[in-house]
């Protein structure tokens with residue numbers, strides 16, 4: 186990476202551009218991220234989620250979830266969370282500190298729901314909440330939907346279980362691995378332009 190590419194403003198621009206691309210591009214490695222929060226016993230817990238939105242003006246990252254899932258109760262108790270992304274192609278890791286909030290049955294969730302496919306909606310039709318105990322291996326989706334999409338009317342029943350988690354970005358830590366020497370920088374994103382600080386990797 187040359188000096189121009191290591192200019193902090195340019196690094197930040199590329200981070201934003203990669204996150205934006207990753208929302209639409211399923212093959213971009215940042216399309217899937219690891220979301221970490223504290224569980225109800227204050228122990229860290231992580232899971233993979235699909236990056237659904239990056240809003241540069243609002244400084245938010247979003248993903249969709251089942252409103253009955255355990256993480257929703259956890260986020261409501263403690264909204265300080267992290268996103269982690271890694272791209273082996275870019276040789277870059279993003280560790281993003283966020284404050285999360287649950288958007289349920291409001292304009293944000295309604296807009297996002299309106300854009301979901303019938304196949305994505307099917308998950309929200311499971312009769313029992315995610316994480317429920319069951320005696321057999323099952324996805325909990327009603328039997329008549331096995332191997333097929335719900336029709337539009339039936340898919341609408343899933344909205345009651347749908348939510349969007351919006352995550353206000355506090356800071357973004359970028360780590361770049363290189364044989365020329367690894368590089369690490371943290372961007373605190375309070376104002377329009379983030380403040381930065383280089384770190385030893």
Ligand SMILES: Cc1cc2nc3c(=O)[nH]c(=O)nc-3n(C[C@H](O)[C@H](O)[C@H](O)COP(=O)(O)O)c2cc1C
Nearest residue numbers: 217232233234235248249250251254255256315316
């Ligand atoms: C590739 C992949 C993508 C996933 N995307 C999501 C997602 O966008 N939202 C979500 O809530 N769970 C998603 N999951 C499932 C979560 O990783 C997790 O198992 C589930 O949300 C239950 O987590 P919880 O018990 O901590 O609430 C995904 C899993 C995989 C493997």
